[in-house]
Amino acid sequence: MNLLLVIEIFVAAGVSALLVRNAMTTNWRDAGTGTYVGFGMAGLLLLAVIHYYFKTKYFPVNPDMPEGSFFRWALQGLVIFGISGWFFREFGKAVGTEGSRRLFRSMPVTASFGVLTILAYAFVALFAGPIPLSMVVLVAVIGALISGVTLNVSGVTAMRIGYGITVVLTATCLVMYFCGGLAPYGEAEILPRANLLPGGNAATGGDPAHLLGTDQIGRDILSRLIYGARNTVGIAFITTCLAFLIGGTFGFLAATLGGWTDQVCSRIVDALMAIPQLIFALLLMTIATAWAGSNGALITLYMILIIAVLDSTRVYRLSRAVGLNIVVMDYIEAARLRGENLIYLIFREILPNATAPLLAEFGLRFCFVFLTIAALSFLGIGIQPPRADWGTMVRDLGQFINFARSSPLTAALPLMCAGAIALLTVAVNFVVDWMLHQSSGLKG
Amino acid sequence: MSPVPRIILQRLALGVLTLLAVSILIFAAVNALPGDFAQAILGQSATPEAVEAIRNDLGLNEPALIRYLDWLFGILSGDFGTSYSQIKFVEFSGESAAQGGIANVYDQLVPKFKNTTYLAFVTACIAVPLALSLGILAALYRNSAYDRAVNIATLSSISSPEFFLAYILVLYLSVLGGFFDPVSNINAEMTGWERLTATMLPALTLTLVVTAHMMRMTRAAIINLLASPYIEMARLKGISPMRVIVHHALPNALAPIINVIALNLAYLITGVVVIEVVFVYPGIGLTFVDAVKNRDIPVVQACCLIFAAAYVLLNLTADILSIITNPRLRYPK
């Protein structure tokens, strides 16, 4: 607790120092009223936050009522995220190749926090449950193969880095193989004690074996939260990849061929986009559930297909636009006049120039798909039980929010699931924002 | 001769065409259902006679084209069909389905539609002015501490699922603060003020989401504009920064800003579904989700069409407004 306090004071000092530095560099002579008002308000806000934080912590009005605990958790979370992002960036600046170090130097703290969070989610998603030994071997073999190939393409340094990464990955997999997954219990494992309160304190109705308690039918909430990462993130990732495959293919074809192909594809996409996406998804899911009956896995599969197709319309628009911008370049004209075929044009001339916007778009699309799936699951028509997923969990645990006065930790459960969704999308958005800023040069 | 009326007519025709395409799409999707409605309503145990009775009653024996045209002309004359969930099974075991208990989808949806429109209106009233002023401020003080803070805040707000924001507001304004009721009970007897407070929580949640989007787009549109040579020219005339923004940037930013507003109002339509479910707000979104779960096809069809029509009309309006505000089109060479 004292450590936390130290960190908090440290950060409060840091934020005020930032504010002061900003004030110092401002050209006060040319500053308008707006600038003064802005600084005044920022200062007041900072004071208010610090005041409320310490007042509720040490001088609560009513000791039985945990006033301000959500506020303090949020603030502590923010501070910890900020610090971890900062440390990760410093780490990135110090370790790695010249290129990766330069990348980290150009990052704002938000972006490095984003990268760190994405890595953490990927880790949790991959190792939520026990992994088979074959996967460890597979990682080692594929890594070695890819690194070997890079020798021919990008030289010795790239190969060494490749091998380094492979060794680290394989080692991690091996460790996780022996640990047997991050989740303490199974995804759908029904345990004898239902409705245990979170906190792990037996006196307040908890159990140290279930840190976040159990749900109405006795499943361990922490385990389901961890498995939720694998299901929700994994399914969203697959869906986005599929959307890119469909949308990207047609988009670049339309841009390169133009004329008739372009007209047909674009009109179909126009019609599909005339219906709001979530509404259309809901309509199609109605039909899909009728087809699938009570087969949960099949419903999930249909959902992946439906969202991928609907989302591919956006990808189509973007890749067509990006493609059209590249197609008008003289080097494409030169390649056409040389007599190059369509495959060469798309893969060798257009695609290498489209990677940056496509990568950024992938991030945005992933967020969108992720949120759509979460929304569908929240409405009860997405990922089907017994598979754990965050959207469904929010819906199931939603009523706990009413216990906020008596047991803040219980009320925090639905927020935790929803926050897990939000955190990843925020992280991806931070990274994308930085990437777009980088590629747009000095604009804005 | 100004080309504006001609272009607007073209856009209107295009809008009608889009709506037609949308209706075909929805109809085709619904007709991809396995078996047919009659079977779906009555379940596996239904007698063939009962199934046949419903088929006849609902006109399912007609060819698809006839059914589509029937449906389309029905909608045009305000008849959205009959809601299945209201059909009493017993009545179908008898001879006729024509008597009692069958709710008209149109009558069912009208009050819901009014509620949703009210919610969207309240949200727009808060969000549009807020977002525009925040966006213009961020563009003015770009790259300042304010701009960065706003950037992080809006990015986080956009990234969060709507129900996350909804629960946070419930936590603070309802459970802890006690200002509003977490469930929006709207009924006809309420006074205007009661209704407004009951709508406030969902409206605020939607505001959070929409404002963030709208503010970012406004900022981007204005910054894009501030880089143009004519803004530099205006600054080099020695006029005040405020006049540069108001007199030189804003008239040209109108079209992009109109687009931003329309786009976000259209976004409201999607957002409204989840929010209405969270707050049990008796609007069209909640009806839609319920109908989806009950497989009440006529209601699903109707809701879907209403959402799509609103979406298309909003985009159409934005399109036409930006044509009207474009001096290049208003005053041809």
Add this chain to the structure above:
Amino acid sequence: MPDKEMLVKVRDLKIEGRAGEIWTQIVNGVNIDLHRGEVLGLIGESGAGKSTIGLAAMGFTRDGCRISGGTVEFDGIDLVNASAPQKRSLLGRRIAYVAQSAAASFNPAHKLIDQHTEAPTWHGVYGRTEAEEDAVSLYARLRLPNPDEIGFRYPHQVSGGQLQRAMTAMAMSCRPDLIVFDEPTTALDVTTQIEVLAAIRDIVDRFDTAALYITHDLAVVAQMADRIKVLLKGDEVEEADTRTMLAAPREDYTKSLWAVRSFVRNQKPPAPGNEVPVVSVKNVVAAYGKVPVLHGIDFDIHAGRTVAVVGESGSGKSTLARCITGLLPPLSGSVEFDGVALPADYRKRNRNQLREVQMIYQMADTALNPRKTIREIIGRPVEFYLGLRGEAKRMRVEELLEQIELEPAMFIDRLPSELSGGQKQRIGIARALAAEPKFIICDEVTSALDQLVAEGILKLLANLQDELNLSYMFITHDLATVRAIADEVVVMKAGKVAEAGPKNVMFTPPHHPYTGLLLSSVPEMDPDWLTTLLNERGIDNIGDAASEKVG
């Protein structure tokens, strides 16, 4: 002119520009002295920092630039340390600006006259009505058509040359002491350029305004400026009054700039009458959709010869190139290669037909794929057409790099972004050569380049022609380039051939009226050229008016 009062005094001006987070100096200590009523020409190639200095003399820096040292004084007022309101009270009222692109610098949402009267009414120089009356008189003075009415149009309703004059009028609206002209005629055709130059010079003389005239065109600055300052990469090279500078430049760099215009290749004798031309364009008619662009074009290009196709923007010269390459199949007529008609659409041509016709583009930036190394860019046609691989391909690529005078070992693994403009253009040439063609279309290949670099490219092309017996079709709007490299000239106007013939015939009088107009509209290095021309032709017979008469 020591008798006149000093207006602008810049001392040791240093300006930094930002790339990412790093600030680098782009102007390294420039001094400017400008007296009342005097015109100072700032001249230099791209990257010389001319515009930045021009704006800094107004106390203004663009985003991403900052003044890092030195002083700027305007009429005794320190502009570097002046407050923003203080600067605003000067801008528009006592210091005005005329930008390069009038079309982009007028606000599209307001009428010309509203924009014109903004500065005088804001600064309280005139009331609204007076300002409008003054606008009309200025428009008349600048010889704009319908001065009473033109102000009530929107910018997009007015042509480029007229907009540029309207902007000069706007700058004049408060009768400022200083106007900064930033390349005001660069974007205009030569025939339009004259009327703008004449108008600017007239009005600056009339109101005795001091001006900084920024341009890269020596001949233009010779007409406009009393004194000239030469800049190179943010450094001063030298300064002298116009006549001295033109007659006897001191520094080597200045001399080399002057010498650029002296490169002329000897004209080759006409090909024998019975020789089959390499390319023969026969009665080509073409249109974009329903807009007709070319109306029956006919000419031949013989082996080892250069045909220059000259015309102003919109004359259809680039469309002609697209017809020959097959990107735009002509509506009627044909293109013959070695006496055999080529299929109209490039997709129907075989690989050998495609190989024989190559193209070099105006913008080397967009002509080279930014993601490919030089090895890949040049190697691809070598492999594609000639089937060379491995070692043979590498050797051929190196040989080609040597032909275009670039050191293979240094350049072969670079990306286009690591090359200068001239080097990129050379790579474009190497890529065309790699196909071993007989005929190359050069589309404005030198117009995006600085004069010294452009001359290098022209010399290289001339040498390659002699070595490999290539035929060129040289598309350009610049008559100096034509004079330097052409054997034959085709003058195009509005999609038709106005005149065609050997270069020496074209360049000696009597001219076809349009050719004559083009030729006489190109500014010359003589400071009296504009005055003489105006006296000869009369003020009403320049620019668009003259162009319409001969058309």
